[in-house]
Amino acid sequence: MESVLTELNLMQGLVAAFVLSGLIGWERESRNRSAGLRTHILVGVSAALFIVLGENLVTNFAKQDDQVRFDMIGILGAVVSGVSFLGAGAIFSSQRGEGAKGLTTAASLLAVAAVGMTCGLHLYVLATGATLLYLVTLGPLGLLMGAKKGSGPTEED
Template identity: 90%
Template sequence: MERLLAELALMQGLLVAFVLSGLIGWERESRNLSAGLRTHILVGVSAALFIVLGDNLVTNFAKQDDQVRFDMIGILGAVVSGVSFLGAGTIFSSQRGEGAKGLTTAASLLAVAAVGMTCGLHLYVLATGATLLYLVTLGPLGLLMDAKKSSEPTKRE
């Protein structure tokens, strides 16, 4: 029973990552952008799970054998690398000279991974604050940028 309660306590980080990543995913989904609600939730919760698993490895096995080494920084780096690879798949260049597309989507995937890792470390206030900053960046600041782009004269080729 004690083990079950301990695992349920670990689920807190995943549940908070689910909610916070979902908020960012919902913002992207509501604007009909390529990576939406489900993708952002999957990335955020997965990042949280990798951190929780890494932390458990350190806690449960590091004391058993001095030869076993654990590197939480390495786990953070692996999550960032994996999500960056995923994000790179969302970026493509326009052949009409309009520049790269999908950069914000890639950045939002990296952002939810960071939120997920923060939740995995049970730093919920920090994760919530970062989520709010990301939402302001994607929402109101995004609308300002869209308005600016629509008011600029179009370039002739």
Template identity: 80%
Template sequence: MEAFWAELRLMQGLLAAFVLSGAIGWERESRNRSAGLRTHILVGVSAALFMVLGESLVNSFAKEDNQVRFDLIGILGAVVSGVSFLGAGAIFSDRHGEGAKGLTTAAGLLATAGIGVACGLHLYVLATGATALFLLTLGVLWRVSEWENGRNGEQQAKSSEQKREGQNG
């Protein structure tokens, strides 16, 4: 029965990852992005699960055999590599070679994995703070970026109009 309660305590990290990753996924879903609520939750909870499993392996077997080496950093590296590969699939270039699409989605998946890792290590304050910063970046800074792009678009339109008038005049 003690093992049941110990595993239930480990679930805290996964539940925290579920909630925090879901917040980022919800923001992406509300903007109709390709990776939304479910994808971000799966990435965050998976990252947390890998860290919880790694920590459990260290705690269970490290004392039994001095020849066996356990490395949480290696698990962290595997999570980052796996999510980066997933994010690379979300990035594509437009047909004219003028830019890449999906960079924010890929970065969001990596950020969500980081939140999951923090939750898996039971660093809930850090994970919550990082989530708040990521949501600020995706929300408020997105609006600033859109405003700036709109302003630049107006300036480019005026410049093009002046050039046409100069050629016709």
């Protein structure tokens, strides 16, 4: 029973990542971007799960043998590398030479990975604050930049 309660406690990070990543995904979905609600939730929750699993490995196995080493920084780096690979798939060049498209979507995938990792570490205030900053960047700041250029929301997405 204790192990079930422990796992339920660990699920808090995944649920928080689900909600916060979902907010960012909802914003992307509402703008009809290539990566929307489900993609952002999957990336955010997966990042949180990798952190929870890594932390659990350290907690459960590091004490058993001094020769076993765990690198939590390596887990962070692996998540960033994996998400960057996904982000690269979201970026494409216009055939008309108008430049790259999908940069903001790729950046938002990296952002939800960071939020997910933060939730996996149970740093919920930090994760919520970062999510709010991301939403301001994607929403009002994007509208402001579009109005400044006189063309509506930016098309770099």
